[in-house]
Amino acid sequence: MSSRQHAMTRRRFCLCCAAATTVAARGGWLSPSQAYAEARTLVDLIRDDAAKAPIKVHKLRSDVCILEGSGGNIAMLAGTDGKVFIDGGITATKRRILEAANSLSPDPIKHLINTHWHFDHTDGNEWLHGEGAAIVAHENTRKHLLAAQRVEDWNFNFPPSPPAAIPAEVISAEKTLMLNRTTLRLKPYGPAHTDGDISVSFAEADILHTGDTFWNGIYPFIDYSTGGSIGGMIKAAESNVAAVGNNTIVIPGHGQPVSNKAELSAYRDMLVAIHENVTRLKQQGRSIEETVAARPTAAFDAKWGQFVITPEFFTRLVYHGA
């Protein structure tokens, strides 16, 4: 698939990206009521589109696979303890997710781990819980799902999640689960993309799901409204690079879903270089508009700027935390 087709396909499922496109297309910020009206439509659009979306299965190893096409990349571990989902995707894809999951094994869905609170990773929580999944997440993820959230850079207000979507078990430090003869390590990053990001590793299979601390080959969103920052994103990228070996399969939150240490390292290097460029301009006293005009991402745009977090939008996100 060409990168353009890839962008078009993925755009339909990712709220942050769709909202970013709206902002970029308008060339400015909307009034809160305009933004709300527009974003409501976007959520409906994304849900309608997701209902028609194909789910692509990537089989990895040791009964772990990726389900691609429902918001963030979903990982699934099958086995007699019941299926374990890492992230829940978007509700409208329920039927296709179930079809894909049932085609891989007959085990019921028993566990769901959320990498963070964002809509495109937790919208499916309610139906997955209805299937029998116990939900685990960082304590800040639970906090954000319990209350209405305004995400400034999406210009969007999210309502509280329904009770069935709320994680019953929360963590604030590393936790190990033994399920399906697999050691699952849940590890908080500290504030990075949000303030509730965790990684999930499958120890024996040597697979790491990074949540949205890693967007493979595309500029990432950073959610300052709930504790994210460029500095936190760089720290998380450093810890991801340190945590993996040359044989590790790395699953990013977004972007081509089967990744590795080399791509993770290139992503870390991109974040560090752009942060340095933007920091230098900000320290020279340049305004955000002057910094955008100076194109501090130019050397990276051909590779990383082809998705819907545009070079301009990413520059603004970095400037905010530089």
Ligand SMILES: [Zn+2]
């Ligand atoms: Zn996210």
